[in-house]
Amino acid sequence: MNMARSFSNWRKYRQTVNELSRMNARELQDLGINRSEIKTVARAAVGF
Numbered sequence: 893m894n895m896a897r898s899f900s901n902w903r904k905y906r907q908t909v910n911e912l913s914r915m916n917a918r919e920l921q922d923l924g925i926n927r928s929e930i931k932t933v934a935r936a937a938v939g940f
Contacts, residue, residue: 905937
């Protein structure tokens with residue numbers, strides 16, 4: 893069960909990073925996110 897949850901969290905993290913990485917600078921700025929913060933924001937969203 894724990895391994896399944898870990899894998900699910902990892903997939904959500906990767907999906908979030910991928911989606912944010914596809915955004916341009918203006919879209920990220922509208923969200924208040926700097927490109928260098930994408931991984932940190934994704935970790936916080938998943939709960940890492």
